[in-house]
Amino acid sequence: MKINWGTGLVIAIALFMSFILYFVIEVQSNSKYDNDLVVEEYYKYDARFQEEMERVQNAQDLVQKPIITKTDQGITIVFPQQFIPNQITGKVSLYRPSNKKLDFDTPISLSNPTLLIPKSKLVGGQWDINMEWQYEGKSYLTKEPIYIQ
Structure with a gap:
């Protein structure tokens, strides 16, 4: 044939x-x-987008911003000296873009201006840090990616 x-x-x-x-x-x-969505309830999240932008703008308007750094102990977040540490409330959410199962939240409860997220909780790779915090009735949102080796 x-x-x-x-x-x-x-x-x-x-x-x-x-x-x-x-x-x-x-x-x-x-x-x-794994082909999950980044945010479970996308439409609820999208409805609050304007509030989120206002919180991001509040954080950008600060003269001194929180500093997020990678150290040998883990991730260190240092709040500006102008804030009283025990009056800062909120949470730090760490998102792993490649694996949703590794995501976790850490509450912000400070006695000094530094918050440490231990390296034992972090797997190597990229992490997206979303820090939602309040001080004296004003809400702030700081977003920053960081790479852990």
């Missing part, structure tokens, strides 16, 4: 479509490939 170019083209397209379909089914059914 002789195969002409038209039959070969149809066979090639069918094989390519089968190849793509196999990978689509594999990614959707295998738990190793």
Whole structure:
């Protein structure tokens, strides 16, 4: 049996479509490939977007901003000296873009202006830090990515 170019083209397209379909089914059914959304309740999150932008603007308007640094002990967050540490409330959320199961929150409860997130809680790679905090009735939001080795 002789195969002409038209039959070969149809066979090639069918094989390519089968190849793509196999990978689509594999990614959707295998738990190793995690394809979750970044935010669970996206539409609720989107409805509060303007409030979030106001909190981000409040943080940007500060003369002295909190400083987030990577140290040998973990991640250190140093609040400005102008704030009284025990009056700062809120939480620090650490998001791992590659694995939602590693995400965690740390409450802000300070006796000095420094908050340490221990390295034992952090796996190497990129982390997105969202720090939501309040001081004297004003809300702030600081977002910063950091890379841990």
